[in-house]
Amino acid sequence: MVQTMTLREQIAALIKTGLEQVQAAGDLPAFEVPDFIPIAPSRHDSHGDYGSPVCMGLARVLHKAPIQIAKAVAAHIPQAEFVEQVEVAPPGYINVKFSADWLARQVPVVLAAGECWGNITLGQGERIQVEFVSANPTGPITIGSARNAVLGDTLASVFEAAGYDVTREYYVNDAGSKVRNFGASILSRYANLLGVDMPFPEKGYPGDYVTVLAQELVDARGPHYLELDSDAAVRELAVWGIDRMLEGVQDDLAQLRVSFDTWRHEKSLYAEGIFDEMMQKLRESGYVVEHDDAVWFRSDDLEKDAVLIRSPQVIPDPEDRPTYLASDIAYVWDKLTLRGFDKAVYIWGADHHGDVPRVQSAARAIGLDVERLVFVLYQLVTLRRGGEEVRMSKSSGEFVTLRELVDEVGPDPIRFMMLTRTVDVKLDFDLDLAVEQSDRNPVYYVQYAHTRIAGVLRKAEEEGLDPFVTGDPALLTHPSELALIRKMVALPDIIALSAENLAPHHLTTYASELAALFHVFYHECRIISLDEGDVELTKARLMLVRAAKVVLARVLHLMGMDAPERM
């Protein structure tokens, strides 16, 4: 069950019709109907459920008071099943109030939709690729990447719900000098373990995990790699090490309930000739210049040129060739042309914001529509322990791994905390607070609502009632029941909002509000009553809480969280 129009869109359509009809009827002079009609949920009950200030904007063109325009328009807004009343409020709002009957009747609709509740057709099957995490495979996943992982995965889920055909991809940076340093780091540790002195590379990776890898090698292969030519050994060990790290990355992310459809290796862009194809294109169209022992990408929409590749001669082995921008351009070409995605979404830390114009400009240079590139830049995570900031970097060898954190607090609190804030704000991750399992942690508030419903349904069964009864929705008339349903029917709009604005944090706000309305309802209305006169009401309310449970589970699952039956 997929909704083709969200409530917001339906209301916009009604008002649009009103705007057209009022002119056709000659009640207002001719004017151009705006293609975007602002509609927002009302913040006060006296304003109905949704309101639109569209007539305020028309006051100037029509030289009339907004309230008069609103009245004239409102008179031409057609009837709709879900609308009880269209009201005009000063200074010129058009407010729409939902019909209570209609709201109650949405309960079985939600139940019928089940885990599909909230799905919309916004994306119209467009193929969208979300590339995220893509951390260098030269070490384990850190907490810094956790925000990326959660944002990317959740956004991908939101896109799926919004009707896109989604691919989750991890880009493996397995070419270039970092990889060589990684291999050399392993070799040096390996040699040391075997009692052979070998200097540690200047830009090597000092973390303990490298020594662990080296030990593994010693155990498995003995001194084999010392017998090889050291270049060959480094090369072999780099490939082996990266494979080993990727296994760990995949595993760690799985613990956070993040997984990928595809893993694209940077090296394969060279092996498949995509890199050469792209360079060829750029050369032909004159975007490439060579000077100072480097190849530059030159474009009028960049203030400065950007380094494409460090050495002008095309060296066959990408590991010997620090490439800067070039791989990224080949990769865009791969995404949008060779593999035919309609859109490519990049989830990047704000420290990469400088790369955005370069990639955009390069995409334009190879003839791609920049609108197809979507960048989500999030502010970085700072980690606190005991009130003190923990600096992290793989090259310093000091960091807190995702694995450690997940083992300690579980995936749900991490996911919720990473999602709560907008991407624009820096995230302070307080390890002490994350560990704390108390009501200071809003995660449990939402999950508890789900658990409570599960408890009620179990209780119903114990009392000999059928928890899956179909009741009469018309009996659901209590204000707290209707408030809960109002929130339930808003989910499709929340999904649209999150997808359009690349803002998955709306899900956490929504989940908390939904849970709050359930808790209020729970206090004000007894669900299971064994009184003879309450038989029908009990059925109706069991049906309502079951639907509420469906919506809570849906939004929790969209966020990649568990919807527990017990806590």
Add this chain to the structure above:
RNA sequence: GCCCCCGUAGCGCAAUUGGAUAGCGCAACGGACUUCUAAUCCGUAGGUUGUGAGUUCGAAUCUCACCGGGGGUGCCA
């Protein structure tokens, strides 16, 4: 030097993207369990949205300047 992000109640953050009376959670204070899980609910208190101008019917939101905090970038030029 230039670029990006942030500044909203004591603290941490929202505000459907320019709309009505700026919300939520912690923390504080006062209430509610012989009841389907109190990890809950109800109430009280807390604000010149960093400062100053501008844009307009209307600004937390857009523009400019300044003040604070964070991050990027500057070898060619």
